[in-house]
Amino acid sequence: MNSASRYPVYVKSVRYEAENIFSFELFPEQGTTLPAFTAGSHIDLFIPGVPTRSYSLLNDQSEANRYEIAVAKDPKSRGGSKLIHELLRAGDRLEVSGPKNLFPLNEASETSVLIAGGIGITPLWSMAQRLESLRAKWRLVYFARNRESAALLDRMNKVFSHGHIELHLAYGVAETIAAIAQVFSQDVAATHYYCCGPSGMLESYKSAAGDVPGDRVHYESFVALHDAATEGGFEVVLAKAGTVVNVQPGQTVLDALAQVGVEVMNSCREGICGACEVVVLEGTPDHRDSILSESEKASNKSMFVCCSGSKSQRLVLDL
Numbered sequence: 001m002n003s004a005s006r007y008p009v010y011v012k013s014v015r016y017e018a019e020n021i022f023s024f025e026l027f028p029e030q031g032t033t034l035p036a037f038t039a040g041s042h043i044d045l046f047i048p049g050v051p052t053r054s055y056s057l058l059n060d061q062s063e064a065n066r067y068e069i070a071v072a073k074d075p076k077s078r079g080g081s082k083l084i085h086e087l088l089r090a091g092d093r094l095e096v097s098g099p100k101n102l103f104p105l106n107e108a109s110e111t112s113v114l115i116a117g118g119i120g121i122t123p124l125w126s127m128a129q130r131l132e133s134l135r136a137k138w139r140l141v142y143f144a145r146n147r148e149s150a151a152l153l154d155r156m157n158k159v160f161s162h163g164h165i166e167l168h169l170a171y172g173v174a175e176t177i178a179a180i181a182q183v184f185s186q187d188v189a190a191t192h193y194y195c196c197g198p199s200g201m202l203e204s205y206k207s208a209a210g211d212v213p214g215d216r217v218h219y220e221s222f223v224a225l226h227d228a229a230t231e232g233g234f235e236v237v238l239a240k241a242g243t244v245v246n247v248q249p250g251q252t253v254l255d256a257l258a259q260v261g262v263e264v265m266n267s268c269r270e271g272i273c274g275a276c277e278v279v280v281l282e283g284t285p286d287h288r289d290s291i292l293s294e295s296e297k298a299s300n301k302s303m304f305v306c307c308s309g310s311k312s313q314r315l316v317l318d319l
């Protein structure tokens, strides 16, 4: 599977899922195939005139040659979700990246707890379907503003053999924090937790996890949790190219590299999609992404150059 490749697809159907949320069913162009994916994966959409954005696949990973995403129209949209809602129709042609999974399911886990807030339901619904097929115990805790804004509810309206769904509507901040804390209060060894939702919910989730080992606490953000590092004032050594690039104040590493003609694959430019990951050979990055766990950040093995800077005067990258 190659997430750097692009695949031509057409929109088979557009469906109203909930207030301000449409789902899009994507099929490969005739004579082509789509790479298989695993629950938790996302793809990038490449539509001329629309900023590239990543969207989680919501369908069952057992489905071959079909991707399904749901897009919430963000009121603060800089063009991505708003244009997709306005422009993308059944029959339209576009390109997508291969699937990339930064939020993988631990399939060996006996019990999984999935916590979703709003449109964060999409990767978790794919996970719930996978866990059901694996006959593994699961529980989906789904928070939404109200029934009208809760996507995919009609698909959940069935009896599951190995899991169940708990829908929490119109919860205030305090009630949400208490409900998440309650989830962790019942922790038993070997349960894995997954959360996708707004930044406030992710913060509550991380804090409620407390002493639960980090390798059982997984999350994915669909908004940037930190500002990009643009302080500059350090040098980046490109080990393979043998060149040195100075990162100036006001620039990200990605900007500085582009200025000297070094292209690094990128998409969201916010530390969310994972496209611009680069191996770090020396130096201490100032991690600003919303992807790496605390232990991964501490290992300093890689960094996302669209948003992360440097704490050391010199960074040596495997470029």
Ligand code: FES
Pocket: 265, 266, 267, 268, 269, 270, 271, 272, 273, 274, 275, 276, 277, 289, 304, 305, 306, 307
């Ligand atoms: S471009 Fe998306 S993480 Fe850097």
